[in-house]
Amino acid sequence: MKIAFLYILPIALLFSACDFLEVTSPNDIDAENAITTAGDAENALIGLYSSMQNENYYGGNYLLIADALGDNCTTGGFDNPLLDEIGGKAVTSSNLYVENLWSSIYRTIANCNYLLGALPDIDDLDSDRAGQIEGQARAIRAMAHFDLLRYFGYHWDENSALGIPVITTVQSVDDKVARATVKQSYDFIVAELEDALPLVDQSDRSAKYVNSATVEALLARVLLYRKAYGAAAAHASAIIDNNEFAFLPADKFANIYFLRQTSESIFELFFDNQNRSSYNSLTYSRPDALRTELTFMASATLHDFFVAQPGDVRSAMLDYSLENNDASITSDGSGRTEKYRGEDSKDNPAYIIRLAEVYLIRAEALGLAGGGLADLNALRVQRGLGPVNPAGEAEFQQAVFDERRAELNFEGHIYFDLARTGRAAEVLGDDFKAVLPIPLHEIIATGGVIVQNPGY
8 A cells, every 4th residue: 555654654753742743754764773672662652642643633633524524513714625525525535634534544553563563673671561562552553443444444334345454564665455345454453452452551541541441442432333232332341340430420521621531531642732632723712713713613403402402411512602602603503612622722632432432332232122221321311311211222222323422522423423323324415425535646556456435
């Protein structure tokens, strides 16, 4: 596979969190000696998290584009045809946002491959620490492949040939890797996470770095998408039943976003004042911002959704008021999310996986007949709502879908939820839009080895 810059990354492994994204010639350093000591390996691990912080990955766009492709977001910005394609659900294969998604994620995978390839030859690294580094790198590599599969592969159909290129080794300029099938893609992702689980830290369950709780939660998510419901529920239970994570009281719900690493957070990608994310500038900017300054705004349909369920404390994280928004924002009923406030620090984390999602994973996986209603209602009560009593499985699954929208809006889920539950055409107009197009530059660079998704 010819990805624009994967082959020029050896030098990039000698990075700090701030300068990782600098790209230079591979001739500047001997790639074989880039990671040779324990210190190099530790720096390279930091760099894996840094590469995930790219604005086009978990630094902003990966999550927010998913909400814009669904019906939680409208798009703003200046006169930007590429952004308008996303807001209008008419994305083309030459869209730069799509190209940047693809390239940024494969860049993270490339750095995982460099680190994993070098680890066996490092002599001064304690074996336990080497295992922890390997486990984190494998988990991140698995998550990155899954993130690609969700956007670019037919992830809802394991019988489809339209998976993603699975990359497990350092690539040369001339390598061209075809798309794996969806089953092969899932097989790799699940195996990587299962291999990572016994290696990562089992005791420090903080949300800042990948640990055993992170991997259990990611396995639950992946297996739900795969429709391996029993296994998904089991991994979700490993999180829920150990009591290391807990819901905040309903009146403290906003602390999930205003504080850091709360008892509800399983994995947050950390940012700070020196290493800022783009979430605030993309969604809020400042109290008197104009529509042209914002990229992703809350849609009128999301407002209507919350109006229909009074008492939901999550509605307070959206502001559609005329008093607090310029008229240019509210002219079509749009508003703003307040999940990414912090106009001065702009250190908003990426909320990659939270306890509420794990409850909803287990609820969906168990179904109404299997006891999933208890998990659904447990979350609803914590968010200020009364319990529901669906009449049947279809009504129950709709309630789970709605609860995911209420809980996870602006966190990058609805587009994938629409696709995997067969609802994509209801929002995007056509079934083929349940995935994004493979970037045109990849089709051209590989001479057609990577095939395009139908419809594009």
